Amino acid sequence: MVLYYRIFVFLIFLDKTFLELQKNLITITLQVLNKIQSFL
Known part of the structure; x- marks a missing residue:
C-alpha cells in the first residue's frame, strides 16, 4: 500500500x-x- 501511495504522490x-x-x-x-516582432 505504501508503495502505491508513493507512486501516486510521485506522479x-x-x-x-x-x-x-x-x-x-x-x-x-x-x-x-x-x-522578433519588434525587430521586424
Missing part, C-alpha cells in the same frame, strides 16, 4: 512540474515572438 509531483514547465515554455515563446 502528481511530475504532473505539477510538467505543468509549470509548459507555462514557462509558453511565456518564453511569447517573449521571443514579441522580440
